[in-house]
Amino acid sequence: SAVISQKPSRDICQRGTSLTIQCQVDSQVTMMFWYRQQPGQSLTLIATANQGSEATYESGFVIDKFPISRPNLTFSTLTVSNMSPEDSSIYLCSGQSAGSEAFFGQGTRLTVV
Amino acid sequence: SQQGEEDPQALSIQEGENATMNCSYKTSINNLQWYRQNSGRGLVHLILIRSNEREKHSGRLRVTLDTSKKSSSLLITASRAADTASYFCATDGGTGGSYIPTFGRGTSLIVHP
Numbered sequence: 001s002a003v004i005s006q007k008p009s010r011d012i013c014q015r016g017t018s019l020t021i022q023c024q025v026d027s028q029v030t031m032m033f034w035y036r037q038q039p040g041q042s043l044t045l046i047a048t049a050n051q052g053s054e055a056t057y058e059s060g061f062v063i064d065k066f067p068i069s070r071p072n073l074t075f076s077t078l079t080v081s082n083m084s085p086e087d088s089s090i091y092l093c094s095g096q097s098a099g100s101e102a103f104f105g106q107g108t109r110l111t112v113v
Numbered sequence: 114s115q116q117g118e119e120d121p122q123a124l125s126i127q128e129g130e131n132a133t134m135n136c137s138y139k140t141s142i143n144n145l146q147w148y149r150q151n152s153g154r155g156l157v158h159l160i161l162i163r164s165n166e167r168e169k170h171s172g173r174l175r176v177t178l179d180t181s182k183k184s185s186s187l188l189i190t191a192s193r194a195a196d197t198a199s200y201f202c203a204t205d206g207g208t209g210g211s212y213i214p215t216f217g218r219g220t221s222l223i224v225h226p
Contacts, residue, residue, distance in 0.1 A: 006155070033213060042201065043156075043216040092155060094214075101146055102203070102214050106155040 002027050004095055006105025013083055013112050020079045021108045023093035028073035030097040034066070037090045037107075046091075049076040083112045117145075117202040117217030125223045132189040134220040136202030137182075143206025145178055146214060147187050150199045159187070164206075194226040 003026045013019050023032065035043040047055040047068055055068035070076040080087050088111050096102040120135045136145070144163050148156040160176045162169050162185065168177045175188040189196055199221050203214035 001158070004155075031212065035216075040221075042218045045213065045215075048213065094156075096212065096214075098212050099143070101158045101161045103158060104148075104156040 001101075002029060002095055002103045004093060004103055004105040006093055006108060008108055009106060010109040011111070013110065015084050015112055017083055018079055018081045019083065019110060020077050021091055021093070022077050023075070023095075023105050025074045025095045025103075029095035029103075030073075031095070032070060032076045033094045033096070033102070034068060034076070034078045035092045035094065037092060039090075043092065046078070049078075080110065083110075085112045088112045117204050117215065119200065119202055119217045119220040121220060122218065123221045123223075125225065126192060128192060128194055128224055128226050130192055130224075132192050132196070132222055132224070134187045134200050134222070136185045136187070136217055138185075138202075138204045138217075139183065141180075141206075142204045143212070144204070145176075145185050146203045146205075147174075147176055147185075148201045148203065148216075150201065150219070151197075156201065159200075189222075192222075192224045194224050196222060197224045198222060 005024045032049040034046040037043050045058050046061045047057040049068050049070040051070045067079045091108045094102045094104045117136045117138045146161045147159040150156050162178045173190045178185045199219045201219045203216045205212050205214045
């Protein structure tokens with residue numbers, strides 16, 4: 001099973017600033033995903049991080065707000081740009097190879113004040 | 114949109130009792146996965162069951178899958194206070210479908226010591 005290290009684990013940020021979240025997988029995975037989870041809610045997929053190309057965003061999420069990088073098969077970043085209090089949430093990354101289970105980082109609890 | 118829907122939304126039991134959670138989904142799948150999440154942290158993978166499997170066990174966990182009814186159940190036997198968490202099912206695939214896991218709303222389980 002893969003281990004995913006996600007950081008920071010939590011942060012409190014001022015509105016209008018940006019935060020970059022990093023995920024490092026200890027082995028190569030085919031796919032990496034970024035999710036957002038509001039308290040007590042399910043996970044909402046933000047985007048699929050594609051190695052060496054632009055991420056694939058889900059409806060309601062755009063690259064200008066959530067730029068994503070994936071320079072190789074083990075690393076990805078998500079930036080939450082120009083933050084507002086509505087962006088306060090838990091952000092989760094996951095890694096998966098086709099047909100196998102998805103593994104998750106420990107999450108980043110973001111509070112925007 | 115969410116594929117899986119867990120039932121019940123909340124479950125409260127005494128230590129030693131069994132806990133059963135159900136997941137229903139709408140379209141055909143390749144795999145169904147169950148996860149546990151403690152207090153807004155990262156998701157811990159419990160069991161993956163493939164569409165051609167009917168039952169899997171892991172320790173005190175038993176997962177069943179009924180593709181004709183498009184439903185799955187997670188049984189935790191002899192529950193412990195440490196089992197207190199939210200439990201999510203996630204589905205992916207189907208013929209020509211995506212491997213991206215789609216999550217239900219989760220069941221919040223409280224096990225009283």
